[in-house]
Amino acid sequence: MSEHSTTGPDDRRRLAELLGPVVEDAGLFLEDVSLKPSGSGLVLQVLVDLPEDSTGSVDLDRVAEVARAVSETLDRTDPVPGSAYELEVSSPGATRELTERRHWKRSVGRLVRVTPVEGEKFTARLLEVGDDGVVLQRSHQAKKGMAPKLLEPETWAFDAVRRAKVEVEFTD
Known part of the structure; x- marks a missing residue:
């Protein structure tokens, strides 16, 4: 509430x-x-x-x-x-805040903006949701105009995430 x-x-x-x-x-x-x-x-x-x-x-x-x-x-x-x-x-907007496990589950496959408890904010694809955390996959674009390279999936515990929000994706 x-x-x-x-x-x-x-x-x-x-x-x-x-x-x-x-x-x-x-x-x-x-x-x-x-x-x-x-x-x-x-x-x-x-x-x-x-x-x-x-x-x-x-x-x-x-x-x-x-x-x-x-x-x-x-x-x-x-x-x-x-x-x-x-x-x-x-209903929740397209850029809903992910505050409960069920919110994460509903957002599998989407891009999420994560503010970790420690470290810098980042954007990643939400691949899966477990009991204690999530699997995220970041990408890295070496040069503008080049296709981004997918990095290795990372497991993040829920308690290591200060805040997370779904990102709106625009496709060509």
């Missing part, structure tokens, strides 16, 4: 218990739920993603479908008694 959220642990758990099955019935994963102040009201943010073993991203039709189902459930249960709120249902 983000640091600017007004959702307490009990509220978050209650909302997740209410909305988790609705999101799962739509074939998605409930990534996060939070209630935040916005102007004179509140925004109930629901973040959904594909299941861990899926590749690709959540398309807008699926987000709209799950938003309707979530809205219907909320209308029946009044989860924020006495408060008006706006519902926002979204």
